Amino acid sequence: MNFDDIKNDWNNPDVGAETISASMLKVKEAHTPIDIIRKKMKHEFFYQIFFLVIMFFLPVMISFSATTQMAYLACYAIICGFSAYYFFKFYKFYKNSYDMSMDSRKSILWFYYEMKLNIELYKALTYIVAFIAVAFGAIYILVEQNADLSKILAKLSPVYILLNCFISILIIGIITELWAWYYYGKYLKRVKKVVDELDFE
Amino acid sequence: MKETENIFLDLINQHKAIIHKVSKMYTDGTEEQRDLFQEIVLQLWKAYPGFKGNSKFSTWMYRVSLNTALVYFKKDQRKVDKTPLDAHIDVMDNTESDQKEEKLAYLYKAVQELNAVEKALIFLFLENQSHKEIAENLGISELNARVRLNRTKEKLQIIIKKNGYEF
CATH class of the missing domain: 1.10.10.10 (Winged helix-like DNA-binding domain superfamily/Winged helix DNA-binding domain)
Structure with a gap:
């Protein structure tokens, strides 16, 4: 194979007479991994807002005692606080523009770390909300003193209860990691592959 | 805005062979090629306000086009034929x-x-x-x-x- 011959042919290509028109600039949706992740996070943002609204009306639908209601409101306020903080971070990520004219290594590393950071933020929010929900569950069990529930609890050893808490936390962790990997990880993996190919010597 | 758009379109049309060649290098199929071509044009347009003329327009185009192709992601990633x-x-x-x-x-x-x-x-x-x-x-x-x-x-x-x- 003669690369010089190929170069000659390569540099005189027939690219057709089709002209790039203004309509091609009007397309709004880009398909870089970061754009895809942003779009998915935007969808999740609306689900979370919906979930928070439903949570607000939960005490109306379920009759809590005054103490449980106080605990619920405290947990709800904490979840809202954390959600607001993370929503703000995601909003910044969503609005943050990227520079495609840097050299490839810089550009792709930026993509990689920006995506990784936001996936970690996403996981952190999921952990926080899940742990607060578990904590509220524990408060509910202890405060409500439901007769049947008290009977069951009295029969269980503290070690068994602690073990259950540990397993619950482990399951939350595994589900969060798997979900984040399934939903966002493949994009990160693809960009990481290009980073590794660039760093290969 | 219209004037910027026209200048950009003139420049990009002069060098459209770069986009054609990158699209053909990174995809294996006419439809995919068209999608990547469109994506590169879009990314060039988005990046154009940052082009200050410190380098040749074609040099800048090489970078944006290649970087777009390197991270371009289609849902149905096809295997190499x-x-x-x-x-x-x-x-x-x-x-x-x-x-x-x-x-x-x-x-x-x-x-x-x-x-x-x-x-x-x-x-x-x-x-x-x-x-x-x-x-x-x-x-x-x-x-x-x-x-x-x-x-x-x-x-x-x-x-x-x-x-x-x-x-």
């Missing part, structure tokens, strides 16, 4: 132009078996860029660019030979 090249290319007449087209078609087909960075190396080499320019565009050292380009050229020759074509 490894069917023999002859199956895709009709028997052509022996005119010089047809031979040239055939040669390029075989090249594009073989390039699909390279990884994303190897494609970038071959693309920049074919665009007559020096080792230094290739290194600057990819953000790697000049020595690394030289070594990896040589390896990639050898790999490409093996692929083309394996597929039963020689030029």
